[in-house]
Structure formats: C-alpha cells, structure tokens
Amino acid sequence: MKNLRKAFPALRQYVYLNNASCGLLSEKVFEYRQDHDLDLLISGSVFRDKQGEILEKVRETVGDFFNCAPNRVGLIHNFSSGFNTLLEGIDKSSKILLLKEDYPSINWAVNSREFDVCYAKIDENLEKNIENALTKNRPDLFCFSIVQYENGIKLETAFLKEMKEKFPDTLFVADGTQFIGTERFDFDASKIDVVIASGYKWMNAGYGNAIMLFQEDVPKKIDPKRFGFNSLQGKYKAHKGNFLGKFEPGHQDTLNFGSVMAAIKFINSVGIDLIEERIKLLSKKAKEEFEKLGLLEEAVVKRTQHSSIFNIGGDDKLLEFLNSKNIISSLKTPGVRVSFHYFNTEEEIDLLVTALKEYHQK
Missing domain, CATH: 3.90.1150.10 (Aspartate Aminotransferase, domain 1)
Incomplete structure (x- = not known):
C-alpha cells in the first residue's frame, strides 16, 4: 500500500x-504530460503529424480496458459536450426517464429541451422505482448516473443489464464519471447502450478528457448533427459521415487523451x-x-x-x-x-x- x-x-x-x-x-500521468509537451516544444508539427497514431492507441487502450471495440470508443473533452451532442441527435418528441435530483449536467441538459420527461425517485428503493417507471412510462431513453454524486447511492451493473433486457426498446445512457476506475467494468456485457464518463475523477487522468462507449447498434438510433474537418482523422474515423466523427468535430488534444492512456496503464500496473x-x-x-x-x-x-x-x-x-x-x-x-x-x-x-x-x- x-x-x-x-x-x-x-x-x-x-x-x-x-x-x-x-x-x-499520479506521477506516471504527470510524466506522460511532461514528455508530451516536451515533444511538442522541440518538434512542432513534426510531432503534431503523429496525432492520428496517438489517438488510435488511446482508443485501443480504452477499448481493451472496458471491453469495447475501438471503433466504438469516442474521445471527448468532458461529459457535457458528449451528452449534449447525443441529445441533439434524438427526436424532440422522445420521452426520457431521469432520476429525480440526479447530476445537473444530465437533468439540466434534458430539461432545457422539448422532451417529454418523467422521473424515478432516488431512495433506498431506487431499483424498484426505476423498474416501475420503465414499466409505466415506456420511455425512449433512460438517462442516469451509475453512482450518485451527492450521496454515493450506486446502481449495480447486473441490475442495469436486467432492465435493458426487460426493456430493449429503451436506450440506456449512463453517466459513468463517478464509477469508471472503481471496479472492473465490461461494457459490452453490461448491455448499457451508451456510457459517457469524464476521466478526471476515479481514473486519475487529469482534466480535459472523457470517453464515450457505444453498443454496436447505437448509430441506428442517434443522429448527431455536429461535424468538422477532424471528424475524418484516423483509421477509426476514416470516412465521411462516420458516427464517432460527429462527437469529435474539432482538433483532438493528444495531451489530455494521452493522459487517459497513461492512467489506464498505471491502473493496469496496480x-x-x-x-x-x-x-x-x-x-x-x-x-x-x-x-x-x-x-x-x-x-x-x-x-x-x-x-x-x-x-x-x-x-x-x-x-x-x-x-x-x-x-x-x-x-x-x-x-x-x-x-x-x-x-x-x-x-x-x-x-x-x-x-x-x-x-x-x-
């Protein structure tokens, strides 16, 4: 210890x-950040030209850690940017289930739009409340935190998998910011449709980075509108209109995303x-x-x-x-x-x- x-x-x-x-x-992440900026300092665009290769390695490292194919790993700069982009790709008439008093970045983003919103109460019977709300409302989306930020109440991934199997037509979108890095998490096995999580908390990866994990059929259900020149960068975003590129329209920060890779390598060493x-x-x-x-x-x-x-x-x-x-x-x-x-x-x-x-x- x-x-x-x-x-x-x-x-x-x-x-x-x-x-x-x-x-x-951690010192390991700090060392990566120092080395990265030293390379940029002395090499300029020669180092910048390696950006695509670095980001490919980041996706592969993240994908391996969470059991998600790298072509389904999005690299964004914070939870809110990814979540808001996702919401913009959802039909405005959708019904969305939220947890009452969940993290504001979830509930405020949903309530600022024209969705039909319903709620489940956070208390000692949270799982029962969620199941009842899913049964009664049959929402198009269920957006929620896996772990509550104020008091730590946690939803077990086995319960979420059970609910997804029981309500397959509902898109499950999870905030994993207070969860990832605390235990082994097999994304594909979880059946959660989308997990979005910032890396600066339990991953110990510093600020300015977050990940999105998508199940294979999600692009058929979400149609984000954002796009940019760097939406086409790298082998996992090689063609125009690719799904990942809609969440990554601008320049990607290899300092911050590389920090996630360094953090995962350190977690694996522990x-x-x-x-x-x-x-x-x-x-x-x-x-x-x-x-x-x-x-x-x-x-x-x-x-x-x-x-x-x-x-x-x-x-x-x-x-x-x-x-x-x-x-x-x-x-x-x-x-x-x-x-x-x-x-x-x-x-x-x-x-x-x-x-x-x-x-x-x-």
Whole structure:
C-alpha cells in the first residue's frame, strides 16, 4: 500500500478524501504530460503529424480496458459536450426517464429541451422505482448516473443489464464519471447502450478528457448533427459521415487523451481487481463507522450495496474544521461529502472519525 501511495504526491500532505470532486494526478500521468509537451516544444508539427497514431492507441487502450471495440470508443473533452451532442441527435418528441435530483449536467441538459420527461425517485428503493417507471412510462431513453454524486447511492451493473433486457426498446445512457476506475467494468456485457464518463475523477487522468462507449447498434438510433474537418482523422474515423466523427468535430488534444492512456496503464500496473477490493473494503468500514455516529441518511443506511462516496451531513463550518486538520472533502448540500479511493487507508478513516467526534463534541 505504501508503494501505491508514493505515486500520488498529494497524499504526503493531505488526508485526501475528495476523489469524487477531483481525482489525484499520479506521477506516471504527470510524466506522460511532461514528455508530451516536451515533444511538442522541440518538434512542432513534426510531432503534431503523429496525432492520428496517438489517438488510435488511446482508443485501443480504452477499448481493451472496458471491453469495447475501438471503433466504438469516442474521445471527448468532458461529459457535457458528449451528452449534449447525443441529445441533439434524438427526436424532440422522445420521452426520457431521469432520476429525480440526479447530476445537473444530465437533468439540466434534458430539461432545457422539448422532451417529454418523467422521473424515478432516488431512495433506498431506487431499483424498484426505476423498474416501475420503465414499466409505466415506456420511455425512449433512460438517462442516469451509475453512482450518485451527492450521496454515493450506486446502481449495480447486473441490475442495469436486467432492465435493458426487460426493456430493449429503451436506450440506456449512463453517466459513468463517478464509477469508471472503481471496479472492473465490461461494457459490452453490461448491455448499457451508451456510457459517457469524464476521466478526471476515479481514473486519475487529469482534466480535459472523457470517453464515450457505444453498443454496436447505437448509430441506428442517434443522429448527431455536429461535424468538422477532424471528424475524418484516423483509421477509426476514416470516412465521411462516420458516427464517432460527429462527437469529435474539432482538433483532438493528444495531451489530455494521452493522459487517459497513461492512467489506464498505471491502473493496469496496480490491478483493477485490487483497486475494486480496496474500495469495497474502505466503503464497508466507512459506512459502519458513519452509521455508528448517526451521520448517514436513511436511504443509504438501508441499502446493502454502496459506493465509496458518503454525505455525512454538516455545513461549511464542518468543512472548514476538517480542512484545518488537512482532511480534504467537499461541501455538497445537504452536507459534507467524503470519498475514498484505493490509495486511501483504514487509518485515514479512523482519523476522520476522530475528527468528527471532536467536532460534534464542541
């Protein structure tokens, strides 16, 4: 564990419990970024001419990691750009199912258009609520976060696969930003139609990169209108009108997309199964400790499966107190949010619990 922590210099000065807000940059990703810009500095267009080859390698690395053919891997700069492009390719008369109070980048984007919108409630019965809403409304699309950003409530991929098989005519579009990088994920086997995810959180890939994964029949159901000269770049976007190119109309940033590749290589060196095991262990311990202190909302307490994101109540005063202890977290209404990645430790949970007891005894 000490060797794993060495790769993240920020851990030397903080008890860093804020991965759900900003994932730490590893030394390996930082080294890639330095080397990349050094090559650009000394070579200019000679290096730029290798752009297509670099992006091909990125797609192949991403595709291999998530079990998705590289010609179905989109490279975009953030979740919102990809999601909004997708929505522009959907018939305006479509009915869309959302989760009430899901991530604003999902719900605001949908509600800013003329779609017929229905909702499922996020609580301890989330799966039942989703199934009932799918049965009642028969939506054209179901757009949702796999893991909720405020309190960490998580949908299991086995449940999502079951729902997709039960409602095959509904297009399942998932935000995986708070999910990818936390456990092994087989995209093709999941049956989810589209996954869009930024890489700066749990992938620890830095800012300015996100991925889109598409099932094979999705181009028949979505018709985005964006296009540009670089929509034709590389062997996976070689012909005019290709589907990936509609999500990638401009110059692609090899610094940021290459960072995803570097991050995946580092994850592979650690082992995604080890990462998953560590996160589940930390999540279990944290939930037990927070329950003892009575800090968790009922919807979280009553669920058997949970992510490693928790909202522990409090306000800006609690956040300020934790910051004074070099414990880094976020303020997310209705409380302070903490989140644990594989490089966190059980001892850090103990330090947090001690600090919380001190704060609440004041």
